[in-house]
Amino acid sequence: MALRDRLFTRTVVYGGGSAAAVALVLAILVVINLLAGRYPGRLDLTQGKSQSLTAVTLALLKDVDKPLTLTAFFPEGQGDRQRAREVLQNFAYANSQVSFSFVDPDRQPHKAREAGFRFPGNVLLEYDGRRQMADRADEEALAEALRRLLRPQQKKVYFLTGHGERSIEDPKREGLLTAKRALENEGFLVAELNLLKEGKIPPDASVLVIAGPAKSLFPQEIAVLKEFLGKGGRLLAMLEPFQDAGLKDFMAGYGVELNDGLVLDHNQVSQALGASVVMPIAVKYGPHRITRDFTNVVTLFPLARPLGLRRDLPGAAGLPLALSTQTSWEKIGREVLKKEDWDFNPQKDRQGPFNLAVLVELKPPERKDEAAEAQEKAAPKEKKAEGKTAYLAVFGDVDFATNGYFNLSMNGDLFLNTVNFLAEEEKQILIRRDEKKPQPLSLTSWQIYGLFFLTLIFIPGAMLVAGVAAYVRRRARR
Amino acid sequence: MSGIGAVVRKELTIYFATPIFYLVGFCFLLLGGYFFYANLLYYSLLSFQGAQNPQLAALLTPQQMVFRPLFGTLAIVFLFLVPLITMRLLAEEKRSGTAELLFTYPLTDGAIILGKFLAALLVYLLLLAITVIYPLSLAPITRLDWGALASGYLGLILLGGACLALGLFASSLTENQIIAAVLAFAFLLLFWLIGWQQELGAAGWGGLFAALSLLEHFENLARGVVDTRDVVFYLSFIYFFLFLTQRQLESRRWRA
Numbered sequence: 001m002a003l004r005d006r007l008f009t010r011t012v013v014y015g016g017g018s019a020a021a022v023a024l025v026l027a028i029l030v031v032i033n034l035l036a037g038r039y040p041g042r043l044d045l046t047q048g049k050s051q052s053l054t055a056v057t058l059a060l061l062k063d064v065d066k067p068l069t070l071t072a073f074f075p076e077g078q079g080d081r082q083r084a085r086e087v088l089q090n091f092a093y094a095n096s097q098v099s100f101s102f103v104d105p106d107r108q109p110h111k112a113r114e115a116g117f118r119f120p121g122n123v124l125l126e127y128d129g130r131r132q133m134a135d136r137a138d139e140e141a142l143a144e145a146l147r148r149l150l151r152p153q154q155k156k157v158y159f160l161t162g163h164g165e166r167s168i169e170d171p172k173r174e175g176l177l178t179a180k181r182a183l184e185n186e187g188f189l190v191a192e193l194n195l196l197k198e199g200k201i202p203p204d205a206s207v208l209v210i211a212g213p214a215k216s217l218f219p220q221e222i223a224v225l226k227e228f229l230g231k232g233g234r235l236l237a238m239l240e241p242f243q244d245a246g247l248k249d250f251m252a253g254y255g256v257e258l259n260d261g262l263v264l265d266h267n268q269v270s271q272a273l274g275a276s277v278v279m280p281i282a283v284k285y286g287p288h289r290i291t292r293d294f295t296n297v298v299t300l301f302p303l304a305r306p307l308g309l310r311r312d313l314p315g316a317a318g319l320p321l322a323l324s325t326q327t328s329w330e331k332i333g334r335e336v337l338k339k340e341d342w343d344f345n346p347q348k349d350r351q352g353p354f355n356l357a358v359l360v361e362l363k364p365p366e367r368k369d370e371a372a373e374a375q376e377k378a379a380p381k382e383k384k385a386e387g388k389t390a391y392l393a394v395f396g397d398v399d400f401a402t403n404g405y406f407n408l409s410m411n412g413d414l415f416l417n418t419v420n421f422l423a424e425e426e427k428q429i430l431i432r433r434d435e436k437k438p439q440p441l442s443l444t445s446w447q448i449y450g451l452f453f454l455t456l457i458f459i460p461g462a463m464l465v466a467g468v469a470a471y472v473r474r475r476a477r478r
Numbered sequence: 479m480s481g482i483g484a485v486v487r488k489e490l491t492i493y494f495a496t497p498i499f500y501l502v503g504f505c506f507l508l509l510g511g512y513f514f515y516a517n518l519l520y521y522s523l524l525s526f527q528g529a530q531n532p533q534l535a536a537l538l539t540p541q542q543m544v545f546r547p548l549f550g551t552l553a554i555v556f557l558f559l560v561p562l563i564t565m566r567l568l569a570e571e572k573r574s575g576t577a578e579l580l581f582t583y584p585l586t587d588g589a590i591i592l593g594k595f596l597a598a599l600l601v602y603l604l605l606l607a608i609t610v611i612y613p614l615s616l617a618p619i620t621r622l623d624w625g626a627l628a629s630g631y632l633g634l635i636l637l638g639g640a641c642l643a644l645g646l647f648a649s650s651l652t653e654n655q656i657i658a659a660v661l662a663f664a665f666l667l668l669f670w671l672i673g674w675q676q677e678l679g680a681a682g683w684g685g686l687f688a689a690l691s692l693l694e695h696f697e698n699l700a701r702g703v704v705d706t707r708d709v710v711f712y713l714s715f716i717y718f719f720l721f722l723t724q725r726q727l728e729s730r731r732w733r734a
Contacts (some may be wrong), residue, residue: 014732037707044621045702439538447619448519454611
């Protein structure tokens with residue numbers, strides 16, 4: 001057979017055609033998959049979107065507009081590697097500028113050493129010529145490192161000390177360590193400040209927090225606070241009942257009235273939450289950026305005082321942030337704690353709702369005298385800084401932000417939103433997801449037996465019986 | 479494409495009359511039941527120890543502790559059983575000579591292939607539907623994440639479809655059922671493990687291998703995330719192997 005004939009046998013012609021068809025289909029499918037890879041769609045069907053990034057991280061990733069590379073250092077075969085991969089995939093999915101890779105520090109020690117690798121699970125973030133190492137490959141640590149990369153200057157939050165305030169290093173129930181860590185995860189630097197030692201509030205203070213002082217502040221300290229607010233400072237005061245910390249007149253000057261009362265509450269919602277009568281709840285919030293997303297959510301304020309708000313003061317516009325319920329009432333006087341006489345007395349007690357948290361906006365005074373104008377001309381920039389709107393946020397309770405209550409309901413979000421607003425971190429004012437609630441399972445012995453019988457005996461057994469029945473039926477037909 | 483229904487009916491009759499379906503079902507449900515029960519006990523044990531451990535807290539949910547590992551195990555169990563479901567489909571027809579008869583019916587090759595594939599898929603879906611008893615039995619005891627469960631089942635359906643399409647192709651290559659089963663198993667294992675190349679650090683090609691891996695695309699669905707890339711991959715995989723099977727059947731007309 002000539003070569004030509006051999007080339008054009010039926011087998012070769014049809015076989016070639018078939019192979020070409022297969023190749024064509026394969027090529028089309030590859031293109032479809034490449035397109036799908038380029039324009040991915042993703043649907044997280046889990047409860048509370050537990051397999052997606054939180055709103056805080058997503059807001060942060062919006063600012064990434066140059067390539068961001070994540071290098072995770074994991075030895076091969078380590079169990080956490082898969083979980084880390086899922087987190088990194090979430091980052092890469094949220095922003096196409098993000099790419100990630102894994103490096104085995106044992107196999108590529110030079111790369112690891114160069115990156116400053118310390119222990120397995122480290123992730124190196126590189127962005128715009130800068131680099132930052134995250135300790136762990138979880139969302140919080142990565143977001144924190146990314147925040148540092150995106151914003152080298154961190155804002156500072158000071159907590160006042162020296163008057164028996166709650167400590168930010170205290171890990172016990174009444175301490176503020178949880179709040180401090182949460183603030184750090186939001187990108188703040190958190191530090192303590194003793195006004196008597198320092199004499200003034202440092203110029204880098206974005207927010208000053210007074211967290212439940214047990215003793216009164218000295219007049220010179222209060223003068224410093226006044227000056228701070230006068231220059232557009234941001235102050236968050238959380239005051240316990242029956243302890244004004246010497247701030248009664250100071251607060252009254254801004255329209256916030258402190259009286260010696262305790263808010264009590266007893267209703268179905270607080271009962272369902274397991275809250276006692278001294279733990280008023282807030283379900284209604286003021287119309288403000290801080291609480292904008294707070295619909296149908298509860299915050300708890302254990303041992304809280306009500307706050308009065310005067311709205312007729314010029315230059316100070318106050319509004320309530322959180323209100324107790326209609327069913328709440330107020331007992332006056334410290335004795336109430338000793339007597340434990342909680343019941344509502346219509347003659348003596350005031351009926352709610354009360355302000356549990358308020359925010360006062362302090363407009364800078366518009367001085368138009370000659371001296372000020374001269375100063376303005378001499379140093380216009382300084383004048384501009386001094387003309388900043390000051391804010392004073394007052395909470396009638398400090399316990400709501402302590403370790404014991406911070407992660408309960410929306411308490412932590414209310415605290416973080418308030419600090420973020422005061423520090424002008426607009427993007428971080430939102431509701432954080434509380435995904436890490438464990439769901440422990442305890443089975444009774446009957447449930448264990450029942451499940452054993454159902455899954456290991458009954459279901460496979462039924463299949464076996466059906467098989468035997470089919471076999472017998474078939475044999476009978478033969 | 480008329481006649482698909484007839485092929486499906488015929489295949490299902492054979493499945494339910496022969497012991498293979500019941501044997502496969504028994505093994506699948508016994509192993510599935512065992513792993514469900516074992517995961518559940520382990521979860522209950524860890525709940526005692528780990529409720530205070532924040533590292534563990536995120537994992538301590540029925541989805542993470544019971545169903546996600548269960549979906550992974552069911553997928554592996556199924557990998558072993560697919561060759562048994564598909565080995566007969568075309569090989570047996572060729573061996574017993576009924577293939578010639580089948581091909582002379584007024585049916586297109588596509589209809590025959592689709593009918594056989596759908597019949598195998600229905601058998602698989604039936605087995606899968608029985609496993610829904612597991613979450614249903616847990617529902618009165620604890621709160622379940624139904625969205626994630628739905629995603630896991632979607633993953634098992636897509637993965638099952640892909641495995642069955644590959645098994646059907648293997649069955650079209652030979653007239654010996656044993657060879658068909660061995661071929662299907664070998665192909666499946668290859669597509670299952672190909673992603674490991676990436677873990678072993680095959681530079682450059684690792685991504686390609688991972689993209690071809692049946693296992694790699696299952697991970698997202700098992701954890702409750704439906705990604706269009708995974709769905710497109712499985713559908714392409716199914717289509718490609720059904721297309722290959724069709725070409726393989728057609729080749730009888732021109733092969734010397």
